Amino acid sequence: MQTVAILGRPNVGKSSLFNRLAGRKIALVDDTPGVTRDRKEVEAEIGGIPVRLIDTAGLEEAAPDTLAGRMTASSEGALRQADLVLFVVDVRTGLTAADRAFAQWLRKAPCTVLLVANKAEGRLGMQSAMEAYELGLGDPIAVSAEHGDGFGNLHDEVRDRLQAEPRRGRGEERERPLRLAILGRPNAGKSTLLNTLVGEERMITGPEPGLTRDAISVEFRDAEGPIRLVDTAGLRKKARIEKHLEKISTEASIAALKEAEVVILVVDAIQGMDEQDLRIGRLAEREGRGLVIAFNKWDAVEDRTATRRKLEDTLTASFAQMKGIAVVPLSAANGRGLEKLMPTVRTVYDLWNRRVPTGELNRWFETMKERHQPPLVEGKRIKLRYATMPKARPPTITVFGTRAEMLPEDYRRYLVNSFREKFDMPGVPIRLHLRGTDNPYGEEE
Structure with a gap:
């Protein structure tokens, strides 16, 4: 089992x-600095991989014989055991001199380090x-540990790093x-769909909405390999979530979405998409x-x-950042159309995993700049490199480029939409990050 500190x-x-x-909840959480003084360990599963997870005391620059110094020494011990380190910074506070000093120390560490930008x-x-x-x-991984965003x-990312690392004592x-x-x-047919997919009555179904109250995980295989499928409680409008149990169910459903790789959104075709x-x-797009x-x-x-046309119009108007979302008409109750669902899920998963080589990416990027030059902002040209x-x-x-972070929203959409079209990536979210920094291979102009 690999160790994550x-x-x-x-x-x-x-x-x-x-x-x-x-x-x-294992570790105490409070706004007071230094609540955690000892290492805490737990076996957990991250990205489908079982790990030994270690929480450490805060890193502080202090004399070895002080409490802060001993806490730091304990954290250094965790580093020596780790296959992967999650180095956490607070984006609300911004980077501090201590963050920079510890980052310099971690750059020399013998294990892989993943930068986690918390409170984002x-x-x-x-x-x-x-x-x-x-x-x-x-690249920093932006998360909110308090709200569960970005997990x-x-x-x-944790899974990718651990799979790339040789495991200690790995079987x-x-x-x-x-x-x-x-x-x-509620009552869109989620549990019926799960039962039909796995070929057995794993979930209680019926006409009453709200029969499923928790997020239930089921493992099965399709033609391409294993799948961990989670059926969730129906998500109502926030104003209608009143009972404590239903609030917990809703939280479990949202947590399942955040930890999924692909989401099947079950829509009642008779009622239409609301x-x-x-x-x-x-x-799902935001996550x-x-x-x-x-x-x-x-x-x-x-x-x-008419029903299909109305759905397509709704998707076009409402999901501009995910053009081409895959739609599979089916009947979960009798299985009609179901043979197309998992192949479609696998296609979306492959697109979601796809990487474009740097050379090919920059040939596209140069063409886009030639077709439509970045605009002037505050009288100065944005130079994308x-x-x-x-x-x-x-x-x-x-x-990357000079004043890249000032790029207007319409030009960002232009880049994302043309990237999606050029590399044939319908229906998956595409992220665009902008860094206003110098090209290390060229002089500032």
Whole structure:
């Protein structure tokens, strides 16, 4: 079993991150710096991989014989055991001299280090997370340990790093399942769909809405390999969530979405797609998950042409950032159309995982700049220099250049839409990060 250690200065949210990854509250959490003084360990599963997770005391520059010095020494002991370190910084506070000093120390560490930018709630938090690039530890993973934002992405990154590392005492590696979640409104047919997919009555079904109250995980195989499928409680409008149990069920459903790789959004084709369905889809997009719409009860639809056209119009108007979302009309009750669902899920998963080579990416990037020059901002030309694709899951482009961070929203959409079209990536979220820094291979102009 591999070891993952969480390090960082005091009060950046290490224990909140530990609890979130462990799936339960183990470490005490408080705004007072230094609450954690001893290492805490737990066995957990991150990105489908079993790990030994270690929470550490805050790193502080202090004399060895002081309490702070002994806490730091304990953290250094955890580093020596670790296969992977999650180095946590607080984007609300911004980078400190201590963050920079510890980052320099970790750059020399014998294990892999993943930079986690915590407290990155909302768009402003995501933008602030980009400041952490300067630590020289690679792309920061923006999360909110308090709210659970960004944890699907974090699970993916941890899994990738651990799979790339030789394991200490590693036995035969098990085949990793695709993580798939079924979401939708109450009584849309989610549990019936799960039962039909796995070929047995695993979930209680019936006409009463709300029969499923928890997120239930089931493992099965399709033609391409293992799948961990999670059926969730129906998500109602927030104003209608009143009972404590239903609030817990809703939280479990959202957690399942955040930890999934692909989401199947089950829509009742008779009722059509309503605002709550759109909210679920937007949450999947915001979390960077692949999305497939299962248009259920299709056999009971009378005017199929008009119903399909209305759905496509809704998707075009509501998901501008995920053009081309896959739609599979089916009947979960009798299995009609179901043979197309899992091949579609696998196609979306492959697109979500796809990387574009740097050379090919920059040939496209130069063409886009020639067709449409970046605009003037405050009387100065934005000079975009080059692009990289640091990660997939979802496909992520980082663009470097002078004043790149000032690029207007319409030009950002132009780049994302043309990237999607050029590299044939319909229906998956695409991330665009902008770094206003000099090209190391060229002089500033």
